[in-house]
Amino acid sequence: MAESKELPQFPESYWRKTDIESYPKLEEGIKVDVGIVGGGIVGITAAYLLAKQNVKVALIDAGEILNGTTGHTTAKITAQHGLIYDEFIKHFGEEKAKLYYEAQMNAKDFIEEIAKELSIDCEFEEQDAIIYTNSDDYITQLETEKKAYDTLGIESELTDTIPIKAHHKKALIMKKQAQYHPIKFLKVLAEEAVKHGAKFYENTTAIDVEYNKHPAIITRDGHRIICKNVFVASHFPFYDGQGFYPTRMYAERAYVLAIKSKKNYPGGMYITAEEPTRSLRSVKIDGEEAWLVIGENHKTGQGKSTIDHYKALQDFAEAQIGVEEILYRWSAQDLTTLDKLPYIGRISEEEDTVFVATGFRKWGMTNGIVAARVITDIIQGNDNPFSELFSPSRFQADPSLRKFARINADVAKHLIKGKLEFTDQTIKSLSKDDATVTRINGKRAGVYKDQEENFHCVDTTCTHMGCEVEWNSGERTWDCPCHGSRFSYTGEVMEGPAKRPLERIELE
Missing domain, CATH: 3.50.50.60 (FAD/NAD(P)-binding domain)
Known part of the structure; x- marks a missing residue:
């Protein structure tokens, strides 16, 4: 390469x-x-x-x-899932918050034990997990989370100094976490x-x-x-x-770059407390150390052009780490529940x-x-x-009922908004490897022009509950902003809850 x-x-x-x-x-x-x-x-x-x-x-x-x-x-094996333990104590009580932590650590132990038992060379290695911030607004939150860790008996450290050179003012370390090749x-x-x-x-x-x-x-x-x-x-x-x-759930996407850096990786797994999220871990690619740079969370099918999220990660990596080569890029989608x-x-x-x-x-x-x-x-x-x-x-009841209402209001907004939106761009003006939303025979239609200048046209109405899908330029997919269904540019289902493909439209 x-x-x-x-x-x-x-x-x-x-x-x-x-x-x-x-x-x-x-x-x-x-x-x-x-x-x-x-x-x-x-x-x-x-x-x-x-x-x-x-x-x-x-x-x-x-x-x-x-x-x-x-x-x-991103294959982090950790119980440090953002700033959650103070929140869990408030909503569920100490006993359930501790159970959540113990469940995650039991999973880490399971992976380590099975890897040893079956002699799996999966690059399992123990690492500290570190939430850090460069924002004065989040220092108090890290201090509060540290108190929650102490209450639950989580081995941790609050510090002003971490091995990585990214800008930071305070960090919370959860000890004895891990990473591997899943x-x-x-x-x-x-x-x-x-x-x-x-x-x-x-x-x-x-x-x-x-x-x-x-x-x-x-x-x-x-x-x-x-x-x-x-x-x-x-x-x-x-x-x-x-x-x-x-x-009862909403879908979010996040993005990953695998890069070769001018700097040696100092150890540990990192994530920012503030948005936009920036997360880091190391990986061996072809025997050489590389960095995984992760972040740019957003609701599926909503927000700016998805390729811009990759570019934002690239800008961060250039500024904080120094980039020699971008080896891979990929993205993932996951679901968040009400609580x-x-x-x-x-x-x-x-x-x-x-x-x-x-x-x-x-x-x-x-x-x-x-x-x-x-x-x-x-x-x-x-x-x-x-x-x-x-x-x-x-x-x-707290916080689920409020979120229930908010999530479904968001769905309703995008259901209506999508029915009204389309561009007046003509198909003929499309560049290679680009897509547009237009109307064909009165129907809202999505058209993608591939590298060989072939057109692929689909009805943009999601087959799950009728929301209108939007173009994902970073992955070349049609994504639903309501419940996260994703379709290939030919209309095939890539991620549910949709079960049926988008209807294909033949261009005359």
Whole structure:
């Protein structure tokens, strides 16, 4: 790869450079004990845990395994999830706040223990996690968070000095956290699950759950996976079970650059307290040290051109670190719940054989492990100390009711706004690798012109709940600002909750 300070033309995750076993498409109906939908950290870990206990498991994924959020993570294994512990103590009490911390640390221990047990070379290494600020407004918040750490018994340090040279005035260190290469770890768990009898199927899209004597997962091709329990581990639940999940979460995107720097990485994992978020960790790429520069959170389908978010990270890296070469760029999407705790457990109070794990708020490396262990314990009738904390049926009056109203007001705003907006740009004036929203035969339409000057035209009405999608220039996708569904430029579903592709429009 030639050295360049320019952004790579196409997004590509470094983690996905690892060779991963491929699996067939499901071509027939099958019967199993547990059907798992989703081939990321949650689904694969659950399949591994269940198969080891001689539970008959089938896992399906709409695309390739480990190519969703898990394949586009920053791969920090930490309980430091922003400034949350003081907030959790206020909203849930000390006991539940401590349970949250213990759940994350148990997940870290699990990864370390399994990596040793299976001799997985996944670059696991212990690192301190550090929130820092260069803003006077956040110094008091860091001091308050430190008091919460002390109350909960979290090993930590409040300091004015950190190893990294980024501008800072105060920092809060959470000791003994970690980082790793997630795909190297999870590909081995997938292989081990298969060795123990689990069946994996790729390019197999689930569209519904049907009930007779037992639940059955229905695929887009009409096949049925009849099972005793269904585990919806598909990031956004493909099946709602009247849990009203689209109204209880919102989707956000974040961006990553992998860079070679003129400076040596000093150790530690870093994140800013203030917005726009800037997060840093190290990684070895082709045997050489590189930096991951992460941040620029925003709601999916909303805000400025997405390529500008990559450029903002590049500007930060140039100013704070010094850039020799930009090796990779990629982005990820995750969901945040009303109260910032994930939803892990029975999908609703009425359906006790269908389980869900979602809403990890960009901290899926630990919460994903927590989810797999909680739900596999419930399925097997084992007690789990964290199951009540994360139950999806909870609904806290503070802060959930206010957020519930705010999220749905935002959805309504974008639903109406999108119906009215379009450009008067003609298709003929489009440059290569660019897109526009226009009207064709009275319909709002999205048109993308590829590198070979072919046009790809879709109806921009999201097939989930009818909001209008917007163009994502950084990833070349159509993204929904209401509930985070994402579609390729040809209209295929890339991320739910939408199940059906955008309607294609033929240009005359």
